[in-house]
Amino acid sequence: MRLDLETWLSAPPDAVWPYVSDATKMSLWSLAPIRRLDVMPRADSGVPLFSVWTCAREARGAFQHARIVMRDERGARTEESLTMRSFFGLEAAARR
Secondary structure, three states: OOOOHHHHHHOOHHHHHHHOOHHHHHHHOOOEEEEEEEEEOOOOOOOOOEEEEEEEOOOOOOOEEEEEEOEOOOOOEOHHHHHHHHHOOOOOOOOO
16 A cells, blocks of 8 residues: 555554555664564465564674574474473473
8 A cells, every 4th residue: 555645644653654664664763674583383384474673773794584483384383483482481282
């Protein structure tokens, strides 16, 4: 969805914010993205469940992009998923 300038300026911020790109949001606060971690729900999923961005006031070296997968093609938890669950104090056996 594209918004014209008049609509953009007259709309409440929460109405237009979903249409602002991540890069634009970061530049508004003078942040440089340095790393992005995509969390994939399954190995065969093409779209991340969510992304975690790491930003700094200025760029430091090459941009890093990584991804972790929560479940394999059969639906079983991956080693990465089990490690994250352990880190957050969640039971590894829950809903295998």
